Amino acid sequence: MIKADCPGIDFSDEPQDILCILNCGLLNGINTEIIIDQINGLGKVQDFVLRSHKSYCFLKFEAASDAEKVYEKFLCKKFWNDCAPLLLAYCRHLPELNQCERENDPDGLILLEEFITPELERTLISLVKCDDENKMKNRQVQHFGYEFIYGSNSVDHSCPLDRKIPKECDELWSLLDKAHSNLAGFRPDQLTVNQYQPGHGIPSHCDTHSIFEDPIISLSLGSAIIMEFKNPATGVHFSKLLPSRSLLIMSRESRYGWTHGIVPKVSDIVKSKQGFLTVQHRQLRYSFTFRKLRIPPSCDCAYKNLCDMKPTEVVSEEFVPKEVDENLAAKLEKENVHKVYNEIGNHFSETRHSPWPNVEKFIINVPENSILLDVGCGNGKYLSVNEKVTKLGCDRSETLLQVCVERGHRVFLCDCLSIPIRDNSVDACISIAVIHHLATHERRLQAISEMIRVLRLNGLALIYVWAKDQEKDNKKTRYLLQNQKKEESLSPTKAPEIATLTIDEKKIELPVHRNRTQFSHTSNGNVLVPWKLKQKEVGENEQKVFLRYYHVFNYGELESLCSEHKNVEIIDSYYDQGNHCVILKKVY
Structure with a gap:
């Protein structure tokens, strides 16, 4: 290999x-x-x-x-x-860099080291007020000018704050005018200050194109950090050390075409002054991120993978389902996930033969005599991999579990939101094509929490979810290549088929995906995907098409979801044949 x-x-x-x-x-x-x-x-x-x-x-x-x-x-x-x-x-020599690793910074990414004096650093840190009112799950945060809205990575320009950017920051702009003439005159009107404890991070993201102008500027204070950059269009990624008192400028391509984030961990690998790699432990860190609002919102950039104004993302309001509560979400999943897989289970199993190579590699590398749990095991195709490991499977479909039993696998019936296994009891866990069937962010978060709960310390979890983008590097995934009828995705201006679901007398409208095409009509990721049974599987008067609920994931969304759990470290994240994938490690 x-x-x-x-x-x-x-x-x-x-x-x-x-x-x-x-x-x-x-x-x-x-x-x-x-x-x-x-x-x-x-x-x-x-x-x-x-x-x-x-x-x-x-x-x-x-x-x-x-x-x-x-x-x-x-x-x-x-x-x-x-x-x-x-x-x-x-x-005798190191292999060449992976094509998904990068040696040079993208266009517009500039790091100005020792940008401010230690005296100004102390002055700016003294402005940070940490209290319960400003506390988020993993960090303290303060907003000036406008409140930065996490989740959408934007602001509401109609709601300015009384608290403006402190005058102590004015010295930064005279320094910037001298250091970088192309940015002379840049004066932000929004500031977000974050305080990070060692072990905290930020999910990979790109600040909303249409809301903020170019550039985004971030000042690092107190401690150095490694920031991760990723180009979702190509999969290329690289890491950059941000020393304390340095100013990072994200402009042009680096602003619009790349995501940035910080992996939650307590130390980073950096080069010493002598040129050797060493561990640098993180300390209390502050980031001052400055932005300038674009009013009215607009963007005509060339980086459509991350742009909120790209045509394929413009969906009529009538096709966006209303936010559903937890009770309604559970009933939606019952009707359009659980019942469907019980009906189509045997036919579905016939189409699921071979393990996916990277999932198989993960299982093969689980140490001998370990216990592995497959959450959402389906027909058990991964329960036959690596005979030196004890494997357990669980699923919500009685039909698929019966297939597992007939194949001699150890399985049990349960919901992935509540796994009946004690804490810290399995060495590895996989969840392949499961979490995308959950109808709210909170339920997807809970499913990951359950996997982490049952993992032992240093245990690994592999998670796969269906990606919204079914092309990478201008290459179609197998899912698209299997389009035998050569059907095209609906154009952004043509309305998709809409299914109206009635649950507890409430109506939910969702677009119906056209199989083997791009997901072009689901701005929020929620969609119904048809499953057509073979003629022999149904009676003459029975339903032949079943609609399965999916939440297809955007680039960076799965990593962001996992990063909300502070007791895990993201070991790896990648794109695999139309799926977003992460490997997590339980660190405490």
Whole structure:
């Protein structure tokens, strides 16, 4: 597998300055912090190569003798108790960067280090008032000028605040005028101040295009941090260290075409002054993010993947369902998820044969004698993978569970919102194509909470959800390529078919998706997807088409949902054949 991924890789029997861990990588829970912590004192690491959803990694040392010390100590030994014994090999060179990793900053991303003096830093930090009124789940926050609305990443320009941007910030603009002539005259009218404790982060996001002008400016105070950037159109990502007292300018492509976020963890891997990689523990950090409102809202940028004004996102109000409460959501799921899968279960099972490769890899890399739980196991196609692991499956469909029983799997009936397993009792968990059937943000959040609850410390969870965008890098997913009738997605100006569901005498209108086409008519992700039974499965007068409820996910939405749980770390996130995917690790 490594040679296929890294053409030209050259292994060596003699000690080299590069060491490959053949069976441990991001896929099965290793990260740079673990590596640095374990080999501390044995050798100086200059570089890493850890690839998304791969179970191997590379380390480059200052000298071959450093690599040899690590090789001799850890060959066939474990980094931690639940880790497999390490398989190690010397390499003559590092593989080239993954095509989804980036060496150069995108256009318009500028970092001005030591932008302010320590005295001004202390003055600005003194402005931060931390109390219960300004407290969010994972951080303290204050707004000036306008309140920044989390969730939509925007503001209501009709509701200005009495609290304006403090005059102590005025010195920043004279400094900016001198440091960057292209931004001379920039004067923001909105400021959000966040206080972050070590271990806190922010979900990956892009500030709403039509609401804010170019640029977005962020001042880091108190502690350095690693910020993650990702281009949803290409999948390219990179990390950037933001030192204390530095000013980050996001303009042009970096403002409109990239998301940015901070992974919730207590330390980062950074380069020392000597050029070696080391662990830098996070401390109390403050961010001052300045924005200027665009009135009236508008945007004609070229970055349509993240633009809220792109034509495919303009949906008539009559096609957007009203927000449903928890009781109504549960009944919607009962009628258009649970009952449907009980009806179509046997036919559905016939179409689900082979495990998806990256899910299979995850299960194969679960350590021997571990316990793995498959939440929403369906017909149990993943319960046959890796015979060295004890596997349990649960599902809401009696029909699909009967298929599992006939195949000899250990399964039980339950709702993913309430798993009847005690806390801290399984080593790994998967949830493949399940959470997108839940009808509210809170219910999707609860489903992830349940998986985290049953995981043991350092346990891993793999989650897959259906992506709204079924094309990546201008390549169609298998879902679109299987469009045998060559049907086209509805144009943005043509109304989709609308289904009116009546639940408890309340009417909910949802667009009906045209199978094997892009999701072009669901601005909020809520949609009904038809399932057509084979003729032999139904009687002559029975219903042949069933409508299943889905919430299809935007780029960054799954990561954002997971980041609301502060006791997990996102080990990896990726796009896999029309699905958004994350690997979580329970850290406490």
